[in-house]
Every structure is written in C-alpha cells, then in structure tokens.
Amino acid sequence: MIYRSKIYSVESVTSGHPDKICDQISDAILDECLKQDPFSRVAVETFGSHGLLVIGGEITSNAKVDFEKIARQVYRDIGHKDELKVVVNVAAQSPDIALGVDTGGAGDQGIMYGYADDETVEFLPKGLLLVHALTKGLERLRKNGEIFWLKPDGKAQVTMDGDKIKTVLVSCQHDEEVSHSEISRALV
Incomplete structure (x- = not known):
C-alpha cells in the first residue's frame, strides 16, 4: 500500500519582502515601457541584497526609461528609506531574438504550476x-x-x-x- x-x-x-520588492520594480519598469511604447518587449530582472539593487536584462522599445528613478520610487512607496546602490545593466534585445519573436512568438520558455481546487x-x-x-x-x-x-x-x-x-x-x-x-x- x-x-x-x-x-x-x-x-x-x-510588499517589503526582497523577492516582492524586486518583482514590483521589474513590473514598474515594464509598465513604464508599455505606457510609452505599447509594442515594447521587456525582459528585465531585478536582484536585491543588503542595500544593493541590480536591474538587468534586454529591451526592444522606443521608450525612454529612467530605471534607477523607477526603482527608487517603488522602494520608497513600499515604505523603505532610499538607501540603495542601484546598478543598471539593461541592453537592447539581440536583433536575432527580436526577429524570432516577430515571426514565431515568444522566444523564451516558462514552466507554471498551479491548480484550481x-x-x-x-x-x-x-x-x-x-x-x-x-x-x-x-x-x-x-x-x-x-x-x-x-x-x-x-x-x-x-x-x-x-x-x-x-x-x-x-x-x-x-x-x-x-x-x-x-x-x-x-x-x-
């Protein structure tokens, strides 16, 4: 048996948990890109640890975004003091990836888990x-x-x-x- x-x-x-902070910052960056350019493609990740915040990824967009300003605003809105060192490393998306997305849809894989009960x-x-x-x-x-x-x-x-x-x-x-x-x- x-x-x-x-x-x-x-x-x-x-909202103040480090994982949630990083999610909210990435979401706010995506929102700002889409607000300025609805056709934006945004693959941005945020990592935070003990006063250091790293924003990295790739974007295809005509949006002009101040990543650090958005990150600091989200951090303050959550209720934290703005005592951050922010490192931004966001590049333009590879033209090969962009072409693949244009012709074949999303170029990344994902695994989701969940269920209704x-x-x-x-x-x-x-x-x-x-x-x-x-x-x-x-x-x-x-x-x-x-x-x-x-x-x-x-x-x-x-x-x-x-x-x-x-x-x-x-x-x-x-x-x-x-x-x-x-x-x-x-x-x-």
Missing part, C-alpha cells in the same frame, strides 16, 4: 487563502499605523494536514527595541 501524505505548506510574502469558493487551496490573509493582515496593520513598529518585510507560512491547519509561522520585520513577547501579543 502506498501512503500519500496530504500535508502541504504554502508561503506568502508582504473545489476546497473553497475561490477555487484555491485553503492553505493558500489562509496564508495570503495573514500577509494581507500584516500589510494592513503596517499601512494603517495600527502597529507602529511593523516594517515592510514580512512573510507567513501555513502547513496543512488535509483540511486541518498543522502549523502557522509569521515573520515580520520590526523596530529593534520591540520584544518577542510584544510581537506575539500583537500578532497572535
């Missing part, structure tokens, strides 16, 4: 809905000033055992002087 576990974990991050009315797994609710709650508490010591970076993880919650983990960036017990009182 084969035993198949129904235990799974899901994670969600807040009748477990909830939203057709998403219960654990995913719960973990997103936790990070949305962290965002709301921070943005509304309800918990003054919360900072932009945070994430949550929910582990499910079938339809039962097995574990819940919440991680939040906060002021240094806040104690663990104060965090627990505010968030539990």
Whole structure:
C-alpha cells in the first residue's frame, strides 16, 4: 500500500519582502515601457541584497526609461528609506531574438504550476487563502499605523494536514527595541 501524505505548506510574502520588492520594480519598469511604447518587449530582472539593487536584462522599445528613478520610487512607496546602490545593466534585445519573436512568438520558455481546487469558493487551496490573509493582515496593520513598529518585510507560512491547519509561522520585520513577547501579543 502506498501512503500519500496530504500535508502541504504554502508561503506568502508582504510588499517589503526582497523577492516582492524586486518583482514590483521589474513590473514598474515594464509598465513604464508599455505606457510609452505599447509594442515594447521587456525582459528585465531585478536582484536585491543588503542595500544593493541590480536591474538587468534586454529591451526592444522606443521608450525612454529612467530605471534607477523607477526603482527608487517603488522602494520608497513600499515604505523603505532610499538607501540603495542601484546598478543598471539593461541592453537592447539581440536583433536575432527580436526577429524570432516577430515571426514565431515568444522566444523564451516558462514552466507554471498551479491548480484550481473545489476546497473553497475561490477555487484555491485553503492553505493558500489562509496564508495570503495573514500577509494581507500584516500589510494592513503596517499601512494603517495600527502597529507602529511593523516594517515592510514580512512573510507567513501555513502547513496543512488535509483540511486541518498543522502549523502557522509569521515573520515580520520590526523596530529593534520591540520584544518577542510584544510581537506575539500583537500578532497572535
């Protein structure tokens, strides 16, 4: 007999989490390119670590974009202080790739994973809905000033055992002087 576990974990991050920051910067660059030139082709990636932000990739567009300015604006809008070293290395797309895209469609491969589930009315797994609710709650508490010591970076993880919650983990960036017990009182 084969035993198949129904235990799974899901994670969600807040807008100030490094991965989400990088996604938002890349998205804002794409948005600006498309605003100026609807036929833009944008393959831009962003990497961030400890005050360093690297924006790189290839673009085919008539748009004139200030990558660093966009990155700094997104960073400030999230709630971080603008203490970044920004490195930009964005080049024009190779004419050979551009020609291939013109004649054959997208020139890159991608793998996506996901599924609909009748477990909830939203057709998403219960654990995913719960973990997103936790990070949305962290965002709301921070943005509304309800918990003054919360900072932009945070994430949550929910582990499910079938339809039962097995574990819940919440991680939040906060002021240094806040104690663990104060965090627990505010968030539990």
